[in-house]
Amino acid sequence: MKLLAAFAALCAGVWLTVWGWARTPSYVPLSDGERAAVMRALRGVPAVGLPSLDRPIAGPLVMSIYDRGVVVQRFTGDGETLARAVARVREQLGQAIVPQATRIKVDVVMARAPVITRIAPLFALSLEPGVDGIGVEIGGRETLLLADDLMKDDLVATSAPVRGMEFTLGLDGPAVLRRLAQVSGATAAGWRTRRFFRFRAEQFIEPADPEARSATPALPVTRGNVPGPPLTRENLRAAALAGGQYLVRHLDADGRFDYEYYTSSDQVVRGNYSLPRHAGAAWYLAQLHGATHDPAFAAAARRALDWLFAETPPGCDGALACVGTRGDEQVDLGSASLTLVALAEYQRATGDARYEPWARRLASFILSMQKPNGDFSHLYAPLAARRDQKTKLLYYSGEAAFGLAKLLAVPNVAPDPRWAPALDRGLDYLTGEQYQHLAGQFFFLEDHWTCMAADVGWDRLPDSSRRRYAHFCDQFTAFLRRTQFGPGEAVVEGQPDFLGAYGFSPFLPPHATPVGSRSETTISAYNMDLRLNAPPSVTAATREQILAGARFLLAHQIRDDAAWLMPSPEAARGGLLMSDVARYVRIDFIQHSCSAMLRAADLL
Secondary structure, rough: OOHHHHHHHHHHHHHHHHHHHHHOOOOOOOHHHHHHHHHHHOOOOOOOOOOOOOOOOOEEEEEEEOOOOOOEEEEEEEOOOOHHHHHHHHHHHHHOOOOOOOOEEEEEEEEEEEOOOHHHHHHHHOOOOOOEEEEEEOOOOOEEEOOOHHHHHOOOOOOOOOOOOOEEOOOOOHHHHHHHHHHHHOOOHHOOEEEEEEEEEEEEEEEOHHHOOOOOOHHHHEEEEEOOOOHHHHHHHHHHHHHHHHHHHHHHOOEEOOOOOEEEOOEEOOOOOOHHHHHHHHHHHHHHHHOOHHHHHHHHHHHHHHHHOOOOOOOOOOOOOOOOOOOOEEEEHHHHHHHHHHHHHHHHHHHHOHHHHHHHHHHHHHHHOEEOOOOOOOEEEEOOOEEEEOOOOOOOHHHHHHHHHHHHHOOOOOOOOOHHHHHHHHHHHHHHHHOOOOOOOOOOOOHHHHHHHHHHHHHHHHHHHHHHHHHHHHHHHHHOOEEOOOOHEEEEEEEHHOOOOOOOOOOOOOHHHHHHHHHHHHHHHHHHHHHHOOHHHHHHHHHHHHHHHHHHHHHHEEEEEEHHOOOHHHHHOOOHHHHHHHEEEEEHHHHHHHHHHHHHHHHO
């Protein structure tokens, strides 16, 4: 027992020693007035009525002048106080006037701590992504890589720790060290004497619009983002509209989307093009037309759908219409299901029935893929007319159910008598038999399409089924709620920008797309609860869950104020990044996030 106590004491002592050595010291953040005073001083504008800048700082003040994603000039001012650091930068500026078309970004080093670089996993997780910078001291001279520098060079979220899951985690340690060696200009002998450190800076930037700078001289920055607009119905609808406009700008004349757009390099990538995501983007454009009646969105949806139709592979052009690209020997259920969703949404929103025959043939294909237990086969060889009975792919069964539900909900479409029973069997499997195993009692799969299908197909389902599916979705959304970062949590206290997102680690900046998809399904669960007159305790919690997610999405949509790292703010505007530190936009990020904001607006 004494040995165990001694071992515990040793572990505690080691932990306290490491914590005391490596922790980033706390500090009082700059006030809005102090930020404004710094920015006015750097612009050479009198800071009448603003606080003094006599507070001590832990390192230099760095002034970066940005022009369309590029640092055109950078000045560093050392000083024991903020006032002295500002004065030294002003001395370097001399009589020069910073052009109004550019933006001043300021980083004030407020705390610093050691960093371990020799142990790769520790080094990879040693910086808070997008918040901390890293520096090296050689011969008394310091070189800094700011949080912006690390994000722009894509150095802070590079490793994929779990194969098949779309998240990356941790610094690219070797690349960071190479970058530091390059910018420091160190000789080989000097590099051997190096000392690394990490630092945390107060970051703030001017608004993009020069006209707004007199009222708001400085916007606080967290992970390359600035505060978003207030959560209002009008702002959510404006955000949904901006997302649709992004998709229209990134749709070519043939009807194909810019699949991924890398904001830091202004580059489009179309490799690994996903047909389900293409169809999902077309669906959102049709949905947005229904909400706004803007013909541009209907026209863009048609162009995207016509491209899919033109790509129909051999064997998919008969009574059972499947979706693929020319030459495909195998197609998947998800592409057909989300194409059916888009066709149904287009007809519902526009009244244009041009695609109804195609939609009916797609529904027949989905029915042909359904198994006796209600589940669906996910892959199909059209020339051989053969289903793959074994392969299971994420989302596809739920998408098939959602496609049938959307078609059943289109006004003035005579339903095939097989559609509603097939929807009920599919939902029965997804909410029941799918979980009839031991592990299924402890977790949920990605069932957001399932609950959306139950909501949309409500009027075509038996009452007993409705109640069962609504109960399942209540449990699902409650499960999701436990993974949503909420007020008062330690993670949110330290990283307020996580509030409303879904996640499981303070090391992983949240992704917008899961917030969007989880908000979509939570809205559907909320709709079903209202129909069933659920207790206010249930609906209030679900409503707050939806609004917290909507607030996060609204704050993380790309606006001009948050686009200083982007060469083409016009191209990026309205998009949503994979995360604040994984800085690219994909079409499904728009689909899920903006659809959720459009629907959440009705709750306000």
